[in-house]
Amino acid sequence: MGTRQSIPPAPQQAGRRRRPRARRVPNPDLRTSTRVDILHSAARTFRRLGYHGATVEQIANALHMKKGNLYYYFKNKEDILFACHQYSLDRLMELVDQVEQSGLTADQKLRRLIVSFVHTILDELHGTALFLDLEALSPAHLKTVIVRRDRFDRAVRQVLQQGMDAGVFRPGDPKLLAFAILGAVNWIPRWYAPAGPSTSQDIADRFADYLIAGLRQA
Amino acid sequence: MGTRQSIPPAPQQAGRRRRPRARRVPNPDLRTSTRVDILHSAARTFRRLGYHGATVEQIANALHMKKGNLYYYFKNKEDILFACHQYSLDRLMELVDQVEQSGLTADQKLRRLIVSFVHTILDELHGTALFLDLEALSPAHLKTVIVRRDRFDRAVRQVLQQGMDAGVFRPGDPKLLAFAILGAVNWIPRWYAPAGPSTSQDIADRFADYLIAGLRQA
DNA sequence: AAGTAGTTTGAACGAGCGTTCAATTTCAAG
DNA sequence: CTTGAAATTGAACGCTCGTTCAAACTACTT
Numbered sequence: 001m002g003t004r005q006s007i008p009p010a011p012q013q014a015g016r017r018r019r020p021r022a023r024r025v026p027n028p029d030l031r032t033s034t035r036v037d038i039l040h041s042a043a044r045t046f047r048r049l050g051y052h053g054a055t056v057e058q059i060a061n062a063l064h065m066k067k068g069n070l071y072y073y074f075k076n077k078e079d080i081l082f083a084c085h086q087y088s089l090d091r092l093m094e095l096v097d098q099v100e101q102s103g104l105t106a107d108q109k110l111r112r113l114i115v116s117f118v119h120t121i122l123d124e125l126h127g128t129a130l131f132l133d134l135e136a137l138s139p140a141h142l143k144t145v146i147v148r149r150d151r152f153d154r155a156v157r158q159v160l161q162q163g164m165d166a167g168v169f170r171p172g173d174p175k176l177l178a179f180a181i182l183g184a185v186n187w188i189p190r191w192y193a194p195a196g197p198s199t200s201q202d203i204a205d206r207f208a209d210y211l212i213a214g215l216r217q218a
Numbered sequence: 219m220g221t222r223q224s225i226p227p228a229p230q231q232a233g234r235r236r237r238p239r240a241r242r243v244p245n246p247d248l249r250t251s252t253r254v255d256i257l258h259s260a261a262r263t264f265r266r267l268g269y270h271g272a273t274v275e276q277i278a279n280a281l282h283m284k285k286g287n288l289y290y291y292f293k294n295k296e297d298i299l300f301a302c303h304q305y306s307l308d309r310l311m312e313l314v315d316q317v318e319q320s321g322l323t324a325d326q327k328l329r330r331l332i333v334s335f336v337h338t339i340l341d342e343l344h345g346t347a348l349f350l351d352l353e354a355l356s357p358a359h360l361k362t363v364i365v366r367r368d369r370f371d372r373a374v375r376q377v378l379q380q381g382m383d384a385g386v387f388r389p390g391d392p393k394l395l396a397f398a399i400l401g402a403v404n405w406i407p408r409w410y411a412p413a414g415p416s417t418s419q420d421i422a423d424r425f426a427d428y429l430i431a432g433l434r435q436a
Numbered sequence: 437a438a439g440t441a442g443t444t445t446g447a448a449c450g451a452g453c454g455t456t457c458a459a460t461t462t463c464a465a466g
Numbered sequence: 467c468t469t470g471a472a473a474t475t476g477a478a479c480g481c482t483c484g485t486t487c488a489a490a491c492t493a494c495t496t
Binding site: 249252283284286287290 | 474476
């Protein structure tokens with residue numbers, strides 16, 4: 001069984017599903033949809049206050065739910081954090097697959113990685129920083145997250161190495177350079193304001209321009 | 219009264235000072251020295267576990283103290299966090315002053331900023347990320363920290379603008395570029411391992427090379 | 437209308453942690 | 467040795483928050 005799409009499906013309970021509140025469609029997996037709602041609320045709250053600073057009540061209230069209700073959808077708070085990470089990592093793994101299977105050149109691949117990464121963080125995860133509060137995860141969950149994160153890191157390094165081999169990029173330590181690139185991007189949620197002067201499109205393009213320019217052969 | 223060196227001196231209590239434990243010199247401000255010890259321990263703990271994840275007891279135990287004793291040196295936990303930020307910002311403001319008063323060219327100034335910033339974070343603050351857990355600060359403290367952080371941000375942008383005006387750097391949005399540079403550097407504590415293959419010297423130099431190369435006029 | 441599984445709620449419990457404080461210890465000075 | 471201020475301690479308090487659960491509610495099925 002793959003780890004892809006690890007968020008919604010959840011260990012399903014028996015029988016049909018209902019709606020949490022205020023909607024009335026008899027859709028078979030509204031349970032899944034509610035789980036995703038919770039994840040989004042949790043992600044926003046975790047980003048603002050950190051895992052330990054955020055309370056289960058805050059996550060619930062943002063959805064007009066009571067905190068006890070969240071335990072119908074998730075085992076506990078840590079489980080919610082883990083699901084947030086899996087959700088984000090699903091997006092990242094999709095991106096890596098896409099890029100690896102494309103026949104693009106190294107610099108095109110890198111641009112695609114950076115641009116899509118920025119869009120994913122800002123638009124889809126609306127500002128949820130990846131790889132946050134890892135220390136709050138259980139050892140087993142932590143291991144899972146790190147394995148997948150490492151796959152992403154490795155993909156970026158590989159593209160850098162390819163570019164260097166092809167002479168498009170200046171020689172250098174791919175590991176260090178990958179950290180620099182990912183750091184610049186992962187830091188965006190700290191200062192990004194959706195109502196600010198820069199759109200996510202702007203940021204994605206400018207960051208890609210700058211971060212790739214620093215690599216090019218003189 | 220300046221805001222520089224805002225950490226140790228503390229609102230001094232009356233009379234002479236003693237030693238916290240196991241030393242016996244009648245030095246007048248061992249109180250200050252103990253305060254710095256606490257800040258270092260707190261910084262390490264906050265970095266590992268986050269402000270809310272870290273307990274006062276953990277901070278104390280790392281110094282072979284009991285938690286109640288910390289309240290002899292600091293008003294409360296939030297006060298410790300604030301002092302950590304002030305300590306870090308003191309270092310940063312010193313750096314800004316140095317660079318602004320130097321007669322260096324823009325690219326030299328930027329290199330100096332990046333290299334010293336990396337060294338400060340890794341060597342002096344041993345991996346304490348700056349601008350962390352700001353949301354845990356009281357409104358008044360938060361304001362103070364943000365004002366000083368902004369001064370640093372502005373200094374970096376100014377150097378970028380100077381470089382563009384001088385034609386050393388390609389035209390671009392100094393704000394966005396400054397965020398990219400500071401993000402790459404601020405992210406370092408997340409992956410840096412003192413026992414790892416890269417020394418802080420390595421990292422500082424390579425990062426400066428890369429981050430400045432992306433700015434240069436073609 | 438009654439039955440039933442899915443979902444929501446409110447209240448309660450219990451643990452952990454920040455904070456306080458009176459009592460105690462340490463240590464230099466007289 | 468005695469004194470007294472500085473420093474430390476251990477215990478206690480109170481509050482917050484994660485978690486549990488029985489009861490109530492909802493809406494589809496028969």
